[in-house]
Amino acid sequence: xxxIITLAVFLLISPYINAQALVYKPVNPAFGGDTFNYQWLxxxxxxxxxxxxxxxxxxxxxxxxxxKANLNSQLLSQISSTLYKQQFGTxxxxxxxxxxxxxxxxxxxxxxxxTLNILDTNTGEQxxxxxxxx
Numbered sequence: 001x002x003x004i005i006t007l008a009v010f011l012l013i014s015p016y017i018n019a020q021a022l023v024y025k026p027v028n029p030a031f032g033g034d035t036f037n038y039q040w041l042x043x044x045x046x047x048x049x050x051x052x053x054x055x056x057x058x059x060x061x062x063x064x065x066x067x068k069a070n071l072n073s074q075l076l077s078q079i080s081s082t083l084y085k086q087q088f089g090t091x092x093x094x095x096x097x098x099x100x101x102x103x104x105x106x107x108x109x110x111x112x113x114x115t116l117n118i119l120d121t122n123t124g125e126q127x128x129x130x131x132x133x134x
Contacts, residue, residue, distance in 0.1 A: 093131075 026033040028041060061069070083100065093114065098105040106117040113132040120126070 027037055029035045029038050088094065088098075093107055093116075095107050095109065098107070102120055102122045104119045104121055106119075108115055110130070112130045114130070116129040116131070118127045118129065
């Protein structure tokens with residue numbers, strides 16, 4: 001009898017029962033989730049991060065250290081400017097081979113522009129600089 005009553009109730013209610021499909025929507029915007037979740041996810045990750053960034057810990061320079069670095073930069077700039085004028089003159093870089101101490105510089109035109117091959121004769125390291133045509 002209980003079975004018949006349960007079946008009758010189920011048959012009377014069944015037209016009003018609706019079902020829907022379960023759809024997964026990811027939270028992370030990198031996987032298709034809502035982009036507004038980005039800040040929340042980032043702040044949660046940073047709150048859980050126990051490691052410290054060693055590169056961010058920069059020591060504040062004193063006025064004397066800043067003066068020393070600025071003076072050093074100006075002196076090196078002046079020396080390189082003097083060497084440049086002595087080697088290339090006021091007309092600029094010309095084709096040819098040049099030597100600066102242990103550096104050998106070959107200058108020649110190429111399809112990309114003016115090419116400079118710089119060779120350190122002490123270590124054998126080589127660098128190529130291309131100055132594009134205008």
